[in-house]
Amino acid sequence: MRITNRLLAALFALALAVGGVILVVEVVAHWTGADPVVFDWPAVYAWARRTTWSATPVRLISVMLLLVGLALLWAQLKPRRFGRLALAVGHPATDVAVTRRGVAHSLAAAVSRVEGVHNAHVVVKRKKIKVSARTYGGRTADVALRREAVTRMAQQRLDALPLRRRPTLAVRLSARAR
Incomplete structure (x- = not known):
């Protein structure tokens, strides 16, 4: 706007x-x-x-x-599209925030470090963060393990940020045949 x-x-x-x-x-x-x-x-x-x-x-x-x-x-x-996520800090007179784009890049970098995962894409909204990534196919159990690893890595990175309101995390991993 x-x-x-x-x-x-x-x-x-x-x-x-x-x-x-x-x-x-x-x-x-x-x-x-x-x-x-x-x-x-x-x-x-x-x-x-x-x-x-x-x-x-x-x-x-x-x-x-x-x-x-x-x-x-x-x-x-019309309400503006929000651009920052507020961080919780010790002093009430201090206003600290991180941009949506910064959170998205940080989560995408963390998810991309998981072995076998590529093309990570993150969408950050006010109440929900959607992570979608691709992995090369394999057995269903391997894809499930990678999905758990991606979810764990994204959640760890999100937990490292002292956000005032914690958005929910949704992870989607799609497998592609080699």
């Missing part, structure tokens, strides 16, 4: 700057007695004076502005 806010702010600032330049150019042209340069504002002014509030174009413009305003309001009120 942060990139969307920055993009909207940049577009809005650009529109204001362009509008300001056009306003200055038109005012200077009007003072010098020249015709409108960029925008034919006398025609728009004349149209606005003869158009009533109940006219269809006025209503359509009003509805369009209302929809744009509601979309902007929704974008600001």
